[in-house]
Amino acid sequence: MTDNIIELDNVVIPFRIENAAVRGEIARLKSSINDVLKDHNYPEVIAKMVAKMVILTSLLGSSIKFKGRLIIQTQTSGPLNMLVVDYHTDGNYENAGKFRASARFNKKALAALETTSDAELLGTGQMVITIDQGGDMKEYQGIVALDNISLEEAARQYFGKSEQMLTEIRLAAEFDKDNKTWNAGGLMIQSVAAQGGSNAELDEEELKEQQIADWENARALMLTVKDNELISDKNDSQGLLFQLFHEKGVRCYMPQPLEAFCQCSVERIEDMLSQFSQQERVEMAQENPKKPGYIQVACDFCGKEYEFTAEHFSQ
């Protein structure tokens, strides 16, 4: 374990199990997830999915080392039609670890649900994982079919198929009714190739066997974790890693702070509205029931409202 005293809320921490072919990430979100959710008035079950998706995105995004954005979006048939999180990866300097999130849902369909598992909220459709490096770089896109599965299962399938990497992942989020705040947390481990070091005398086949044994051991330990242990104040991220993997030891690397942040601006909304004809903008303003004569646009991510007259664009 590292000796440094570090902020353990609102960070994702990469780690490695000592002398084992297993790496991972652990994340906790408190004030940062509340910053995102306070801007939206989501029902509790929807807010919980948003929080879990933010954790999932930060676990995946923190292992991407170049400058860019990771966007994970679900589009499905269930009451929760759309869920999207947008995360700035490492290499973005002051923007690294900044994220925003948005969800779209059908109130009637949501009210008709008897239970609210991930699978029932999502239904069927797809999860699209986009890595956008900006500029002229080609976007990378991975797609996972969602067929009544959880977010965790979707992540396992993504790594299994696209990256051929054994992955175990746990996500948890809960509203603390006493303190009226959200807590979210998650843990991911991945099998990596076993390497020399203490295994220097092993041949290729023995290394492979070692890798499998390391993976099965770490996975069995990880599956003992309960949801509340991923978010409880009793045990912080480092404490939980120690509780699970103390037999071999854990090496933690530099934590990545996670912060809610939206890049919407007057200019971006103007750009979006300038793609309509002036006639369309005039009609939008006239037909706005909330404030006739004004075009009002709320950002899907942070809820910030922007307001223009149609004449603003005719100048």
Ligand SMILES: [Zn+2]
């Ligand atoms: Zn915004």
